[in-house]
Amino acid sequence: MKKRIELGLLYSRSGSYSLISEACRIGALSAIAEINALPDFPLSLIPVERDPQGNIDAYGPLCEEILRESGARHVVGCVTSWSRKEVIPTLEKFGGTLWYAVPYEGFEASDHIVYTHACPNQHLLPLLGWAFARLGRRGFLTGSNYIWGWEMNRLARDVISSAGGEVLGERYLRLGSLEIDRMIDEIRATRPDFVLNNLIGPSQYAFLEAYHRLGQEDPHFRPETCPILSCNLTECEMPAIHPAAAEGLVAAGPYFRGASGWPEVTNRNFGSSHEAAAWSSVYRLARLLSGHEGAPEQSLAQLLADAPAGSEGIDLATHHTELPVLIAQVENGAFAVRESFAPVAGDPYLAHGREAVAPGAPRLKVVS
Amino acid sequence: MKRKIRIPNLGGAHAYILHRPHPTVQALERQLRAIGLTVVHCWPELPAEALSGDFVFFDADQGYDEQFPWKPGQSPMPMIALIGSEAPGRIEWSLEAGAHAQLLKPVGDGGVYSALLIARLAFEARQSLSVEIADLRRRLDERQTVVRAVTLLAARGKTESEAYDQLRQMAMAWRVSFEDAARRIVANHEEQGGPDDRRDLG
Numbered sequence: 001m002k003k004r005i006e007l008g009l010l011y012s013r014s015g016s017y018s019l020i021s022e023a024c025r026i027g028a029l030s031a032i033a034e035i036n037a038l039p040d041f042p043l044s045l046i047p048v049e050r051d052p053q054g055n056i057d058a059y060g061p062l063c064e065e066i067l068r069e070s071g072a073r074h075v076v077g078c079v080t081s082w083s084r085k086e087v088i089p090t091l092e093k094f095g096g097t098l099w100y101a102v103p104y105e106g107f108e109a110s111d112h113i114v115y116t117h118a119c120p121n122q123h124l125l126p127l128l129g130w131a132f133a134r135l136g137r138r139g140f141l142t143g144s145n146y147i148w149g150w151e152m153n154r155l156a157r158d159v160i161s162s163a164g165g166e167v168l169g170e171r172y173l174r175l176g177s178l179e180i181d182r183m184i185d186e187i188r189a190t191r192p193d194f195v196l197n198n199l200i201g202p203s204q205y206a207f208l209e210a211y212h213r214l215g216q217e218d219p220h221f222r223p224e225t226c227p228i229l230s231c232n233l234t235e236c237e238m239p240a241i242h243p244a245a246a247e248g249l250v251a252a253g254p255y256f257r258g259a260s261g262w263p264e265v266t267n268r269n270f271g272s273s274h275e276a277a278a279w280s281s282v283y284r285l286a287r288l289l290s291g292h293e294g295a296p297e298q299s300l301a302q303l304l305a306d307a308p309a310g311s312e313g314i315d316l317a318t319h320h321t322e323l324p325v326l327i328a329q330v331e332n333g334a335f336a337v338r339e340s341f342a343p344v345a346g347d348p349y350l351a352h353g354r355e356a357v358a359p360g361a362p363r364l365k366v367v368s
Numbered sequence: 369m370k371r372k373i374r375i376p377n378l379g380g381a382h383a384y385i386l387h388r389p390h391p392t393v394q395a396l397e398r399q400l401r402a403i404g405l406t407v408v409h410c411w412p413e414l415p416a417e418a419l420s421g422d423f424v425f426f427d428a429d430q431g432y433d434e435q436f437p438w439k440p441g442q443s444p445m446p447m448i449a450l451i452g453s454e455a456p457g458r459i460e461w462s463l464e465a466g467a468h469a470q471l472l473k474p475v476g477d478g479g480v481y482s483a484l485l486i487a488r489l490a491f492e493a494r495q496s497l498s499v500e501i502a503d504l505r506r507r508l509d510e511r512q513t514v515v516r517a518v519t520l521l522a523a524r525g526k527t528e529s530e531a532y533d534q535l536r537q538m539a540m541a542w543r544v545s546f547e548d549a550a551r552r553i554v555a556n557h558e559e560q561g562g563p564d565d566r567r568d569l570g
Contacts, residue, residue, distance in 0.1 A: 092477050109402035111395075111477050158374070301398075317401045349481070351379025351404025 002044040005289060005296055007032065007282070008066035008096075009047050010077025010087070015054015016176060016201040020274055021079045023236035024101050027270065027278030028076045035286050042290045045282070048072050056082055063087040067094040073296065074099060074289075076281050081105065081147045088112065097300040099285060101277035103232045103253070105151035106348040109318045111301060116284070117277040118254050120155055121347040121357075122323050123231040127252035128159050129356035130327045130339060131229055136193030137165025142183060142207065143198035145172040152198045152231065159356050168192045173199060178206045184214055191220055197230045197249075204233075205240050212245040223248025223329070234272035235335065249330045254323035256335035261324045263313065263343070284312040320346025325357075376488055379404035381422035386410055386435060387450055388427070392475045396425065396450070399480035421445055423484060425471070428462040429453055441466040446487035450475070468494070510547035517550035520557050 009028060011021035029047065036044045048070040052058035059078065066072050067090065075091075076099040078084040084100055091098055091112035098113045106119040131139070139160050143149020149172055157167050168190035171183045180203070187195060199207050211228060215221040230251045238246060255262050255273035262268075262276050264283070270276040289295045291307050300319070304311040313321050325341035341357070383400050387393050388411045397407045410418070411427075413435050418424060426435070428449040433440055441464060449467035451459065452474075462470065469487035471479050514535070521531035539549035 088477060107481065109399070111398060154375075317398075319402075347404075349379065349403045350377060353379070354377060 002036075003042060004046055005043050006048050006070045006072040007045045007285070008063070008070070008072040008075030008077065009049040010052065010059065010063055010066065010075050010098075011049075012054040012079065013051045017079050018054065019237050019240060020102065020234075023234070023272050023274040024076075024079065024278040027101065027275035027280075028282050030275075031279045031282035031286075035282070041286070043286055045286060052083070056080075056086060059083040059086045060090050063090045063096070063098075064094065067091075067096045073097065074285055076101065076278060076285075078102070084113070095299055099278075099281035101281050102274060105148050105155075106350070107151065109320070109348050111319075113319060114281065114284075114300065114314055115318075115320045115346060115348070116281045117273065118231075118252075118323055118325075119320060119346050119348050120152070120231075121350060121352070121354075122254065122325055122344050123252040124152060124155060125159065125354070126325045126341055126344075126357040127229055127231060127250070127327060128156065128163075130250070130252075131194045132163060132165065132356055135226070137163055138168055138193045139165065140168050140187050140190060140192040140195045141170040141198070142195060143170075143172050144200045144203055145174045146200065148200060148232070149198040153196070155350075155354065156196055159354060162354075163356055173203045175203070176201060177203055180207045180210050183207065184210050187211070187221070188214060188218065192226060194226060195228045197228045197233075200232070202240075205237075205242075205245075208245040208249070209242050212242070212247075223250075227329075234274055236272040236274050238333070243333050246330045246333070250327065250338070251329075251335065252325065252327055254325065256326055256328045256337060258334075259324075259326055259328075259337050259340075261326075261340070261343075263322070263324075284314065288312055315345060318346060318348055320348055322346070373489060375485065378484055378488075381405045382408065382420070383423040383425060384408050384410060384414060384418045384421045386412075386414055386424060386426040386431070388412075388430070392450070392452075392473045395475040395477075396471070396480060399475070399478070403481055403484065405484075419444060423448065423487065425450055426462075426465065426467075427452075428458050428467070428470070429473075431461070431465065433465070436465065440464050446484075446491035448483050448487045507545075507547050510550060513554055514547060514550040517553040520553055 011025040012018055032045045032047055035041055048066050050062035050066055052062050063075060066075055074097045078087060078098060078100055079102050081104050087098055088110055096112065099116060100113055101116045103118045103123055137160060141153040141156055143153050153170055160167055169186050171186060197204060220226055227248055227250045230249060233251045234253060235257050253273045255270065255276045257271060258269060288303055288307050291309055295303055304314055304316055322343045322345045324343050326337050327339040328335035328337045383405045385393055385396060385407060400407050414437060423446050424443065425448045428451040443466050446468045447466050449462035449470040451470050451472055468490040469483045471483045517535055518528060518531045521534050522528050535549055536546060539546045542549055
């Protein structure tokens with residue numbers, strides 16, 4: 001008889017970022033189904049699901065509802081940094097843990113959160129290093145007026161200027177805005193070597209289309225000479241983007257569909273790294289909870305410290321994980337891996353430096 | 369123009385926590401380690417090695433002047449007060465002890481990173497202001513010397529403004545500050561047993 005453990009799920013099934021939350025949700029639910037079907041695994045997981053519907057003010061109360069009204073101590077969920085920061089006080093108050101499976105901007109290491117997707121030393125630094133070596137060091141920075149855009153561009157500005165490069169412009173759009181003409185005009189006027197895209201949601205989709213049109217008018221703005229770089233775009237958002245507009249975009253991530261090297265699995269394919277990270281979150285949690293007596297009642301810190309088989313690759317100080325680093329480019333509608341770095345531990349406060357990771361460094365492996 | 373602040377990298381920095389053993393200290397240590405600092409606990413006194421530390425967190429509730437191996441307000445590193453009771457007397461003492469930032473107890477899941485950054489930048493700003501103030505004060509103190517040097521040079525048949533220009537040129541030729549050049553001229557004059565020009569002036 002399997003022991004039944006409740007597990008919270010907190011993903012928005014509607015709203016501007018529902019494609020991403022749906023990918024994470026599929027990853028979490030498929031892991032739950034797989035684990036429950038394993039005859040020898042001692043636990044079965046019962047999802048306790050709440051849907052904030054993309055409303056930022058619903059995250060705190062719904063997280064509290066999960067922790068108060070069910071036996072769940074762990075919640076897999078949240079897509080935006082804003083929602084993650086919203087639930088921290090609730091997690092603190094009720095001793096809960098959030099498993100966060102989305103790339104983010106770093107500079108956080110909550111005692112109540114496990115970060116299973118990439119932070120800047122795992123996406124932005126290697127992506128800039130790749131761009132510096134192939135394209136140049138003159139960048140144009142774009143972003144949504146939101147913590148992700150601000151922090152990513154602040155760091156990019158630091159990295160570019162300390163590498164002797166130049167930031168030709170830094171422009172923000174309010175969340176959801178489609179007024180991208182001015183941004184495009186400025187990019188056309190400054191002719192950078194690359195455009196760093198930290199726009200999110202509909203602004204990003206509209207920007208990619210407008211930039212594609214710019215490339216049709218002026219060949220400098222085609223992917224060969226001035227591609228768009230992204231740190232959070234995965235397959236899960238492709239349905240929202242015009243196929244021609246995504247072509248040639250360069251993205252960094254721990255996984256792309258069909259790539260090998262995702263931790264702990266060799267023959268399983270995922271729809272996107274969002275799905276993979278949520279899937280891994282549930283597996284890691286299930287192994288931790290079944291590893292020793294009393295585990296389901298423990299706080300995250302205690303659970304990790306007491307795990308007899310180790311902390312599942314979760315760093316005890318930062319609660320970040322080691323992840324592969326891939327640079328991929330959209331080719332015929334799918335991400336093709338251009339370069340692959342050996343797995344890198346998450347370093348949320350960039351304690352080990354903030355230089356762009358140069359291709360050609362010893363740990364680098366070129367994918368042929 | 370406003371200067372853009374560069375966020376320092378804190379990885380590998382050493383933090384000293386001057387506080388009796390307490391759960392708040394554990395929460396503080398957890399955050400410091402996640403940010404990449406090494407942590408040394410001490411109570412009731414700072415060890416000599418603390419002089420080479422990068423940050424000192426100190427207890428504002430039970431702290432006292434003798435805990436620190438430097439004069440109040442003259443720490444060689446940023447100091448962060450751990451404040452439990454927000455009593456005006458303790459806040460006053462923390463400020464006199466030289467707090468560059470503060471953190472309220474109990475310490476929870478956040479707050480340490482911003483305290484570190486604010487303390488470091490406040491410390492650096494205070495340092496560079498102290499250097500600037502010391503320099504200005506020294507130059508202020510030399511005003512009388514400058515007047516004497518200009519008077520001595522003018523006594524050789526120059527107008528006051530010509531003498532002033534000459535002193536400036538001498539400073540440039542000697543590669544010293546204006547005030548140092550003035551001091552040299554006055555000292556030289558006194559060595560040669562010249563009459564006190566103040567008496568001449570009087």
